[in-house]
Structure formats: C-alpha cells, structure tokens
Amino acid sequence: MVGISTNLIHNKTVSRDVIPPINISTTYKYSEDPDDLVKVTDSKGSEDYFLNDTYFYSRVNHPTSELLEKALSKILDGHVVVYNSGLAAFFAALTYINPKKLVIGQAYHGCHGITKIFSRLNGLEVLDLKDPGSFDKLQKGDLVHLETPVNPHGLDFDISYYAELAHKKGALLMVDSTFAPPPLQYPFKHGADIIMHSATKYFGGHSDLLAGILVVRDKSVQYKLYEDRVYLATNIGNLESTLLYRSLKTFELRILKQSDNCEQLVKYLNDHRAEFKVLKELFHGSLQTTKYPDQITKHSPTFALTLTSEKLAKSLPSKLNYFVHATSLGGAESLIEWRALSDSSVDPSLLRVSVGLENIDDLIEDFKNALLSLE
Numbered sequence: 001m002v003g004i005s006t007n008l009i010h011n012k013t014v015s016r017d018v019i020p021p022i023n024i025s026t027t028y029k030y031s032e033d034p035d036d037l038v039k040v041t042d043s044k045g046s047e048d049y050f051l052n053d054t055y056f057y058s059r060v061n062h063p064t065s066e067l068l069e070k071a072l073s074k075i076l077d078g079h080v081v082v083y084n085s086g087l088a089a090f091f092a093a094l095t096y097i098n099p100k101k102l103v104i105g106q107a108y109h110g111c112h113g114i115t116k117i118f119s120r121l122n123g124l125e126v127l128d129l130k131d132p133g134s135f136d137k138l139q140k141g142d143l144v145h146l147e148t149p150v151n152p153h154g155l156d157f158d159i160s161y162y163a164e165l166a167h168k169k170g171a172l173l174m175v176d177s178t179f180a181p182p183p184l185q186y187p188f189k190h191g192a193d194i195i196m197h198s199a200t201k202y203f204g205g206h207s208d209l210l211a212g213i214l215v216v217r218d219k220s221v222q223y224k225l226y227e228d229r230v231y232l233a234t235n236i237g238n239l240e241s242t243l244l245y246r247s248l249k250t251f252e253l254r255i256l257k258q259s260d261n262c263e264q265l266v267k268y269l270n271d272h273r274a275e276f277k278v279l280k281e282l283f284h285g286s287l288q289t290t291k292y293p294d295q296i297t298k299h300s301p302t303f304a305l306t307l308t309s310e311k312l313a314k315s316l317p318s319k320l321n322y323f324v325h326a327t328s329l330g331g332a333e334s335l336i337e338w339r340a341l342s343d344s345s346v347d348p349s350l351l352r353v354s355v356g357l358e359n360i361d362d363l364i365e366d367f368k369n370a371l372l373s374l375e
C-alpha cells in the first residue's frame with residue numbers, strides 16, 4: 001500500500017510545473033469547438049458537470065480544489081469534498097443529511113452554534129450524547145455526531161460503540177476527527193458513516209488558512225455534496241487551496257512529530273505532578289484509564305490542564321516563551337489558550353495546549369519554569 005506522504009506528494013497536475021501553479025482565476029474559457037458546447041440540462045449528469053477536469057467558475061470547482069480532493073481521497077479511505085472551513089463542512093453535512101433529531105455531546109462550540117441555527121430554522125431536535133435515552137428516540141435518517149478526540153480535552157470516545165447505537169435505529173454516525181487525522185485514527189474502520197475535519201488544524205498546519213473536509217463512502221454522496229456546495233457557496237478559495245496543497249506534503253511528518261512531542265510533554269507533567277502545586281488536572285488520551293488502542297494508534301497533539309484557580313490559569317500564558325497565547329491548534333508553533341476566552345461552556349481554570357514542532361526539551365523546560373513561577 002502506498003504511504004500517506006507518498007500519496008500527498010505525488011499527484012498529477014494539469015500543468016508541467018513540479019509545484020502546481022497558483023490559479024486565481026474565478027472563470028475559465030469555454031471550448032472553442034462548438035460541438036463541445038452542450039446546454040447544462042443536456043450534460044450527462046453530475047459527474048460530467050463537476051469533475052470532468054473542465055472548469056468554468058471557481059465557486060463550482062477549480063484546479064487546486066480538485067487536486068486537493070483527489071490527493072486527500074487517497075489517504076482518507078473515501079471520497080473527499082473540501083470546504084472553506086471546518087464549520088462549513090459541518091453545515092454541509094447537516095444540510096445534506098437533514099436529520100429530524102441530532103444526538104451530540106461535548107463538541108466544538110461552533111458545531112453547537114450551527115445546530116442551534118437548524119433548530120431555529122427547521123425544528124431540529126437536539127439530544128444529549130451522554131443520555132442513553134437519547135438513542136431510543138432516533139429514527140431512520142437521524143444523525144449522531146461524535147467528536148473524538150474531543151475538544152478541548154483531547155480525550156477519546158469509542159467510535160464503534162456509538163456506531164452500533166446509531167445503526168440500530170437506522171441513524172448515521174458522523175465523526176469529527178479533527179484532533180486525530182490519519183495515521184492516528186481511521187473512523188470508517190470503526191463504523192463511522194461520514195468523517196469531518198477542520199483542515200485549518202493539522203492538514204493546514206501553518207496557521208495560515210481556513211479549510212474543512214467531509215469524507216463519505218459513496219461517490220454518489222460526494223456528487224450530491226458538490227451540488228449543494230455550489231449553492232451554499234462554500235468551496236475553498238483558490239489561494240487557500242494552494243496553501244493547503246503545499247501543507248499536505250509535510251503533513252505526515254508534522255502530525256507524527258507533534259503527537260510524539262505532546263505525549264512527552266504530558267508524560268513529563270504527569271510524572272512530576274507533585275512538584276507543580278498550581279497544577280490541578282491533566283487531560284489527554286494517553287492518560288485515560290479506558291483506552292481504545294485499536295481505534296487510536298497515536299494520541300492527539302492537543303491536551304488540556306486545569307490550574308488551582310482562574311487567576312492562575314489566566315496568568316500561565318504570559319509566563320511561557322514558546323507557547324503563543326492564541327486560539328486554534330495544529331500549527332508548527334505551540335499554542336496555549338485560556339479557553340474561557342472563546343468557549344463560555346468550559347471550566348474557567350482550563351487551558352488548552354496545542355503542541356507544535358519545537359524541540360521537546362525546550363518545550364518541557366519552558367512549561368516547567370512557567371508552572372514553578374506561578375507558585
């Protein structure tokens with residue numbers, strides 16, 4: 001089997017350039033041969049319309065978005081549709097599936113924001129993932145949304161358990177796998193029906209683009225999503241797609257190194273807990289008592305911690321040299337966020353940490369000194 005990096009580095013492009021040219025055109029010339037010109041109603045179908053390597057308007061598709069979809073489909077074990085953000089991907093999935101009931105638990109606050117819009121517009125009933133009774137209420141066509149590892153704690157949930165609960169009722173399971181892209185986790189292998197990613201995070205990896213991904217099992221669903229995307233107007237922009245395609249070439253190197261760095265930092269903090277009087281709790285998949293080794297082969301590069309007070313939690317970022325106090329995750333640079341600044345639902349003494357690509361000894365030393373300085 002061809003490996004992740006090989007698949008992402010070698011892709012046929014439309015030009016002879018080794019690196020695909022930046023294509024900023026929003027519109028593309030039609031053929032000069034009158035025989036090629038057919039009325040849109042006479043085209044052979046959605047495949048002909050969307051993916052015949054002829055482009056006519058970049059809201060529909062463009063060479064680099066198509067290149068991204070072909071490359072990502074090879075490593076994600078399915079058919080990929082790319083969007084202009086992770087939330088646009090979530091919005092597209094809800095629009096396509098159009099469930100009457102949605103089971104959702106702890107998840108990125110923006111996904112909850114979108115479910116509220118659906119509840120307002122078409123009465124979507126939102127049920128709690130933690131309540132076992134929620135699954136009894138599901139019917140065919142409904143949806144279970146599982147985020148694993150979950151934001152902001154980086155803890156793992158059992159995908160196959162939720163797949164079974166959903167499928168028993170004829171509902172679908174969508175997994176937000178943003179915190180653990182391949183090769184860390186492959187949700188289709190454990191029963192997921194649809195996978196989403198905020199590609200802004202690890203696929204992008206440089207904190208310089210917004211993008212989202214849906215992965216589906218059937219080509220026919222991919223085409224339906226393309227069709228919806230034209231009118232939802234959520235295709236990725238030309239320049240962002242160039243940045244994302246560049247990022248994919250180093251993706252496997254980055255995700256593996258970031259996962260190793262995170263696990264080492266978490267292990268250091270856990271092993272030396274007694275020395276850090278301000279440290280209250282540590283959350284990460286590597287510390288979980290219930291583990292899912294078949295599901296997650298390496299842990300997410302994001303973890304969370306709580307300190308003994310809100311005031312200390314607000315102070316920690318300013319004591320660190322190599323962790324930038326900013327939201328988001330997945331970039332080369334380590335980030336830390338006093339999470340209450342962007343998500344009002346979390347414990348105000350919680351900090352989320354996205355571990356980057358720096359030298360691990362420097363990161364450990366920095367974290368140690370910052371925690372000790374708060375005592």
Ligand SMILES: Cc1ncc(COP(=O)(O)O)c(C=O)c1O
Binds near residue numbers: 085088178
């Ligand atoms: C788990 C998860 N899902 C979805 C999103 C939304 O992605 P985007 O910011 O690309 O819209 C985020 C963003 O932080 C996230 O962490």
